[in-house]
Amino acid sequence: MASQKCDLIIYGSSILTQDNNRSQISNGAIAVTGNKISDVGTKADIDLRWNSPKTLDAGNSILMPGMINSHTHVPMTLMRGVADDLPLLTWLHDYIFPIESGLSKDLVELGSQLGCAEMIAGGTTAFLDGYMYEEAVGKAVDESGIKAVLGEGFFEFPSPFFKTAKQAWETIEELHEHFFSHDRITTSVTPHAVFTTTPDQLIESMELAEKLNVLWQIHCAESRAETELTLKKFSKKPIEILRDNGLLTPRTRIHHCVDVTEQEIELISSNKTMISHNPQSNLKLGSGICPLTKLISADITVGLGTDGAASNNDLNMFEEMRTASLLQKGILQDPTAIPAQIALDLATVNGALFLGLTDTGTLKPGMRADITAIDMDKLHLKPVYNPLSHIVYSATAQDVKLTICDGKILYENGKHFSCDVETISHEAEKAVKWALNRLKKQ
Ligand SMILES: [Zn+2]
The missing domain is CATH 3.20.20.140 (Metal-dependent hydrolases)
Incomplete structure (x- = not known):
């Protein structure tokens, strides 16, 4: 069977799909076409079913819904x-x-x-x-x-x-x-x-x-x-x-x-x-x-x-x-x-x-590609018995290594692609003086 074409395939060591069965997949992959998820499965199955000009290997990480x-x-x-x-x-x-x-x-x-x-x-x-x-x-x-x-x-x-x-x-x-x-x-x-x-x-x-x-x-x-x-x-x-x-x-x-x-x-x-x-x-x-x-x-x-x-x-x-x-x-x-x-x-x-959104919150075909990946190569996330346990009881926001919204990579390995964080941080520090002045004036 010839494989189908998609825009992006993301790989991770496990996936928390949050589908109706709350399925977890080991050595998983997600195929994305445009702003939607086309397929979710094991790496072997997705590689067989899909080919993409772009792949993103999130390595030892948990992929889950944004x-x-x-x-x-x-x-x-x-x-x-x-x-x-x-x-x-x-x-x-x-x-x-x-x-x-x-x-x-x-x-x-x-x-x-x-x-x-x-x-x-x-x-x-x-x-x-x-x-x-x-x-x-x-x-x-x-x-x-x-x-x-x-x-x-x-x-x-x-x-x-x-x-x-x-x-x-x-x-x-x-x-x-x-x-x-x-x-x-x-x-x-x-x-x-x-x-x-x-x-x-x-x-x-x-x-x-x-x-x-x-x-x-x-x-x-x-x-x-x-x-x-x-x-x-x-x-x-x-x-x-x-x-x-x-x-x-x-x-x-x-x-x-x-x-x-x-x-x-x-x-x-x-x-x-x-x-x-x-x-x-x-x-x-x-x-x-x-x-x-x-x-x-x-x-x-x-x-x-x-x-x-x-x-x-x-x-x-x-x-x-x-x-x-x-x-x-x-x-x-x-x-x-x-x-x-x-x-x-x-x-x-x-x-x-x-939020009244029917097409996000779950990783399954037809949903928008809103995905995040958590880096499992951290000491506080070792060893792994159950990825779900680590997400709720051990992981922090700083362990996020990848964020994709509507099929677009917004953040990867500490780097933002859609936000000018240097300017934002600089301007936010300047706003402190403005706010303190307002408090002094009252
Ligand atoms: Zn409130």
Whole structure:
């Protein structure tokens, strides 16, 4: 049988396909044509079935789907480490808000370039964002070669960014039109939280999400403090506000869900609403611990996110997988809670569902070629009994040796091909002075 032609064949010592059977392949290969995977199998089978003008031998490495960050504010990389170890409201009002209210489109773009470069180097190929000036975020995403669902955030009107609801809706629609035919970028409707908006705004914004047929994402039930604020303002809990206004829907994406009751979990499940789990951000901000095991038992699709780099302080999905698993084992005093396979599912298959992407998160024919390779020639990854175990319990973002998104090699052996990391790093250091000046002026 004559072999077929493809554009690229990638070899690795093992493959975690994340297909329906969660198959692992030893001495594997992936054939890529254009931006899609044509075939996945053993090296011997792929060499027999395919020929390619280009091959890439990732050597002793694990090939797996590019990871999907279900919740971040990518421009916040510029505020990484500006203030830590503070009560949430002090942190927000004395540091984050004064800096954010002076942000320009250029700075948002710079922070996004930095975040995209960091995610690519850490094996992440898609993320769900929420911030201001999302068109500038989209520009950085477009140039870096990564994928994103953008979300132009809004608070109660007037805000520093939108005087009226009309202005916000127009900006969201323009953003949607701007990226409508983009291959790697979609958009969402992104109210900040129930306590920073009004129920009417939430309802109107959901109507907009329905009209545009996009996701509707919101921070909700992030902490006990948020619940108390919401109770004080509306005499209802955050999830009750979503329920009473018809906002728990299959297009709704809730970030955090730390302070929820069993009845609320049932409600979220029966409405097929999805949840993003952000363990390191929840821990660092002292928000509490999300009942991840209960969410999964209730059949809720849960994605995994880093949240912004100001509250994490990185965009490292390996750390999130490990923390998600260890946290549940610890609080439940149950070492069987969130096993490695579930942790990897959160970061891949579930992440794709969370972002509304049907063609990524899995390595199988017909899916987009979003692939990362982890270098197994590291001391902390020796010896190998089970590649899956190392990915969740031993590997770090620095072990990523290759990242491919939509069939394009974006990163290999420490080198970026789509991001000018020298300029980005230099400009990011310059932004420190700008940010500190803003804090001095207040
Ligand atoms: Zn957030």
